[in-house]
Amino acid sequence: MNVHQSLTAVRPVEPLLPAAHPPSAVDAMVRFEQVSKAYPAYRDKPSVQALQGIDFAIPRGSITGVIGRSGAGKSSLVRLINGLEKPSSGRVIVDGRDISGLAGRELRLAQRSIGMIFQHFNLLSSRTAADNIALPLEIAGWSRADIAVRVAELLELVGIADKYDRYPSELSGGQKQRIGIARALATRPNVLLSDEATSALDPQTTRSILDLLANINRELGVTIILITHEMSVVRQLAKEVVVIDGGYIVERGHVADIFTHPGHPVTQAFLSEVVGDSVPVSLASRLQPQPVVGGQAVVRVQVRGADAGDTIVARLARELSIDVALLSARIDEIGGQHVGSLTLGIPGGEPAADKAASYLSQHNLPVERLGYVA
Numbered sequence: 001m002n003v004h005q006s007l008t009a010v011r012p013v014e015p016l017l018p019a020a021h022p023p024s025a026v027d028a029m030v031r032f033e034q035v036s037k038a039y040p041a042y043r044d045k046p047s048v049q050a051l052q053g054i055d056f057a058i059p060r061g062s063i064t065g066v067i068g069r070s071g072a073g074k075s076s077l078v079r080l081i082n083g084l085e086k087p088s089s090g091r092v093i094v095d096g097r098d099i100s101g102l103a104g105r106e107l108r109l110a111q112r113s114i115g116m117i118f119q120h121f122n123l124l125s126s127r128t129a130a131d132n133i134a135l136p137l138e139i140a141g142w143s144r145a146d147i148a149v150r151v152a153e154l155l156e157l158v159g160i161a162d163k164y165d166r167y168p169s170e171l172s173g174g175q176k177q178r179i180g181i182a183r184a185l186a187t188r189p190n191v192l193l194s195d196e197a198t199s200a201l202d203p204q205t206t207r208s209i210l211d212l213l214a215n216i217n218r219e220l221g222v223t224i225i226l227i228t229h230e231m232s233v234v235r236q237l238a239k240e241v242v243v244i245d246g247g248y249i250v251e252r253g254h255v256a257d258i259f260t261h262p263g264h265p266v267t268q269a270f271l272s273e274v275v276g277d278s279v280p281v282s283l284a285s286r287l288q289p290q291p292v293v294g295g296q297a298v299v300r301v302q303v304r305g306a307d308a309g310d311t312i313v314a315r316l317a318r319e320l321s322i323d324v325a326l327l328s329a330r331i332d333e334i335g336g337q338h339v340g341s342l343t344l345g346i347p348g349g350e351p352a353a354d355k356a357a358s359y360l361s362q363h364n365l366p367v368e369r370l371g372y373v374a
């Protein structure tokens with residue numbers, strides 16, 4: 001069954017609120033307008049400026065990654081989008097409405113069009129899978145018959161139809177997150193906020209959950225905002241990325257551009273996690289700071305670009321007549337761009353190493369001298 005068909009089969013009892021403002025030039029699902037968030041001092045704790053000058057838009061239908069270190073302000077950003085926190089200044093516009101200006105029933109209705117999934121799933125242990133998914137529909141006042149139809153659709157959508165009567169304790173982490181996703185989608189939200197939703201899962205399960213989210217975005221057009229501290233998650237799913245640090249946006253853009261030309265040190269640090277900038281242990285233990293007679297200089301070459309890594313080692317060897325050794329390599333393709341690093345051994349002493357380094361630099365490949373091996 002087509003996912004879109006399955007999810008439009010039943011109408012909610014209460015219609016979602018219509019947009020209060022006409023759409024702006026950029027069709028933004030979420031727009032931060034000069035938003036700052038400060039938490040006031042409390043007892044012996046000083047006040048905290050969690051977010052400052054946040055001003056950006058998340059396009060309707062996009063998948064956007066928001067990445068930052070612990071304490072960067074990611075959760076504060078999420079709580080501003082779903083109206084759980086109010087900005088200290090500025091506005092947060094969600095689907096054309098100023099959510100920061102809503103309260104009471106209006107806020108609750110607006111929140112129904114914003115789904116949320118969590119790192120630890122936040123399921124009720126006393127309810128079965130089906131009853132967990134039904135919860136937001138019960139709160140929204142759906143009839144029992146409509147809830148039954150809708151829950152069956154959602155279980156099918158997230159691929160765990162056979163687990164409808166299982167309790168969370170009987171399910172794996174991935175299955176629990178599928179219930180979390182089904183529950184988040186129950187009231188047909190336009191926006192799905194994912195707050196570290198795969199951080200507690202193993203890599204294989206993470207991939208299957210990210211595939212499910214990609215499918216939901218594609219089939220239903222739900223705008224997905226991924227809050228994470230893992231660049232690998234951004235890489236697998238997002239098209240746009242926003243990097244925050246110390247409450248500020250320090251970098252943002254298309255994932256492929258940011259991965260190939262990271263500008264900010266925080267972005268570069270996140271990137272080194274996924275592109276394997278670390279030197280293999282066996283090589284690191286042999287590295288020496290001084291040249292070794294008859295040995296090799298060890299250089300690391302950053303590979304960033306459409307065809308950057310393809311033939312560079314062969315060309316270097318041929319054009320400079322050097323017997324280049326490839327000591328380690330990791331190159332991924334991200335959005336059609338090659339991103340990674342090569343570690344090369346250059347024999348022939350310092351003159352050859354210098355020549356190789358300047359050859360690589362001339363080809364816009366950043367080079368770093370790591371040391372020497374025998």
Ligand SMILES: Nc1ncnc2c1ncn2[C@@H]1O[C@H](COP(=O)(O)OP(=O)(O)OP(=O)(O)O)[C@@H](O)[C@H]1O
Nearest residue numbers: 039048049050068069070071072073074075076077
């Ligand atoms: N309710 C609150 N009261 C006071 N300070 C808070 C509150 N919530 C967050 N903070 C502070 O605001 C800053 C940003 O926190 P936030 O939780 O938004 O960051 P984060 O990037 O989500 O971090 P983490 O990944 O560790 O959850 C931190 O200094 C934090 O201690």
